Amino acid sequence: MKNIIQYKHRKVLVLGLARSGVSAASLLHKLGAFVTVNDQKPFSENPEAQGLLEQGIKVICGSHPVELLDEGFELVVKNPGIPYENPMIQKAKDLMIPIITEVELAYQISDAPIIGITGTNGKTTTTTIVHNMLNEMTPNKSLLAGNIGFPGSEVAEKATADQYIAMELSSFQLMGIRTFCPKIAVITNIYEAHIDYHKTREDYVKAKWRIQENQTKNEFLVVNWDQDELRNMTKRTKAKVIPFSPTQKLGEGAYVKDGNIMFYDEVIGRREDILLPGEHNLENILASIAVAKICEVSNEQIMHVLETFKGVEHRTQFVKDLHGRKFYNDSKATNILATQSALSGFNKPVILLAGGLDRGIEFDELKPFLKNVKTLIVFGETADKVGRVGKEAGVDVHKVHDVTAAVPLAYEHSEPGDIILLSPACASWDQYRTFEVRGRAFMDAIEELPDEVEK
Template sequence: MKTINDYQHKKILVLGLAKSGVSAASLLHKLGAFVTVNDFKPLEENPDAQGLLEQGIKVICGSHPIELLDEGFELIVKNPGIPYTNPLVAGALERNIPIITEVELAYQITESEIVGITGTNGKTTTTTLIYEIFKADKRLDPLIAGNIGKVASKVAQTAKKDQQMIIELSSFQLMGIRTFRPHIAIITNLYEAHLDYHGTKQEYAKAKSNITKNQTEDDFLIVNNDQKELVELVRFSKAKLIPFSTKEYLENGCSLYDGYITFRGETIIHRNEIVLPGDHNLENILASVAAAKLMGAENEAIRKVLTTFTGVKHRTQFVAEIDGRKFYNDSKATNILACTSALKAFNQPTILLAGGLDRGNGFDELIPSLTNVKAMILFGQTAPKLEETAKKAGIETIIRVDNVEKAVPVAFELSEPGDCILLSPACASWDQYKSFEIRGDIFINAVHKLK
């Protein structure tokens, strides 16, 4: 960890806890700052805040009092999930108090090179693929962090010069950077998302493009060349542009060409050897291969991972094959776009398990992707809406059940050898489950019970 004096004796407010807030508060305390932590959860229900209090850090819990801004803070480190419309945050902006997220702290203290990954879809798969390829190449020594679950500012404290920090980054995190500069930046794709937070697609896109705003000509920006508006968005970047495409051959990038993955004209692996399913995952693979080659990974390490990597848990994850039926867990598909991507990954007859929290939208956008769906098993608040969509798509077998656990044996009874049984809910889980992970784990357990 680099020794920096930037925060010594400075009054800093850490707003919002969870893992990132706890790590940021502890780190700033270690760096000599006068830290105050403010979290909405009451102290008696807040073990994280209690732990920080024991470290000698000032803690204010139970609300976000606007009066805090009168204490003369020189910086706010904000939990990414807290919107900029929050009165305390808005008040800080009016007073010109700088606001950052903890990934900025991670960059300032780390000794390692950073590979940063963002985009609307595919971030976690791409981050994990890069990590696995680096790990398979014995000359590289990767660490994984960021929005994928391991707090970047915590990992950064032990990262060494000869290591590589691979960080998954959300638009929320990227809004709070000032000097953050990855050596390799990746934008997987860009679609309309998180408008409740950003307001417009333009603001969302601007936040994503922050990943390259501090890069120089010594750095690399890997970007989806099939989205011309994305290429146009990052035209301001000073980094070396490394495009990738599933549709055209790119001499200075990564391509799917004549069935092969190529990088700058070099053939790496044939598509048929790759076990991760789905055209959408080809984009993630191309971005990952580009990052690996730029970091000097051997082709042998790339091939080893791509011929064995079956996916990240809850993201088009292969679970089991039972009596000729293949089961896939895509519980992370909490919106229509993600469900559509999963459905496109399979050409065989498919039984789709879907449903969940009703956010007020319809599902007719799914209809073009339901061509191979022979039956739908529906659950949760959106079951009636999804049933309407299924009927419009001409699907004859539509069954409603109470939950995911009950959907699995019903789907198995309806299926035949060669079928795919896919959990891809197209909805958030919160009507029945605390998280998409819990929903996915219940699906996995129900599949294994069939054995």
């Protein structure tokens, strides 16, 4: 680890726990900081806080008392999910206390170069493919961190200079960086999302763009060349720009030409040999190839990964074929675009399960993509909004309480050859702690369907 002396004897407040907060608090304690943890969940219901207390870390639970900030803290490490309008954050700003997220801490101590991957959609798939390609080149060359794998600070603590950290990064995390500078930054795409948190699309885009703000000519920025907004923004970066495009024969970066996957003028392999389906996944694949080539992964190693990689759990994941009905778990589809992409990948009749957290948006953009949807089953806070769009598109709509109730109803309305797709177009937090929990509820409900009864 590098730069560890800067934390010794510093008074640090870790605000909000979850996995990243626990990791940050434990690391700072090891580095000799005087750590206080504050989490809203009551101590009796908070095993993470109980574990930190056993390490000798001061723990305050049950609320976020603003007077706590009068104790002379020199740094606040904020959970990414806590909004900047929170009174604790506002007071810390007023007191001019530096506020960072855990990924900044990870960067400051990491001996390993970081590959930071962000975007509205495709982050997890791209990060996973990059990770697999690097490890295909050299076992344990890459460590997963950020929104997948382990918290960044936990991984950075053990990473060595001859490894890479493949780090999936959200806009929430990027808002809390100060010196963070990935060796390679990737922006898969940018669409409207998280407006409930960022308030405006402009602020959301600014948060994503921060991934490159500390880069120099010695770092790389891999960016989606099909998006005019991103292409124009690259004029303002100091990094070396590597474009990718599934639709344009660029002649540079990663692209497709005559059925070949290309990197500059080099043929990497045939597109038809790639196992992962879907046009949206081609973006992820090209971005991953660009990163792999920068890291000197061979074409043979790249193609071996692409010929065998089946996808990531909860991302248009095939679950089961039951009496001719194919079930797909796309719980990670937390916005309209992701659901549009999922629906575009099927040409058979679809029974769509959708709904979730209401972020104040409408779902009319989903309507043109419902042409193959025969039945729409809606749930959660947005059930009525999504259902309205389905009815206007002439789709048979049913409303249920949650995913568990949706599955048997979907089966009841299905017939052999149908696709039963969970692709909510919404975040899960109105009913489920994470999209993974929602996806597992879907898969568990499928297992409860009777195997022995055919319709």
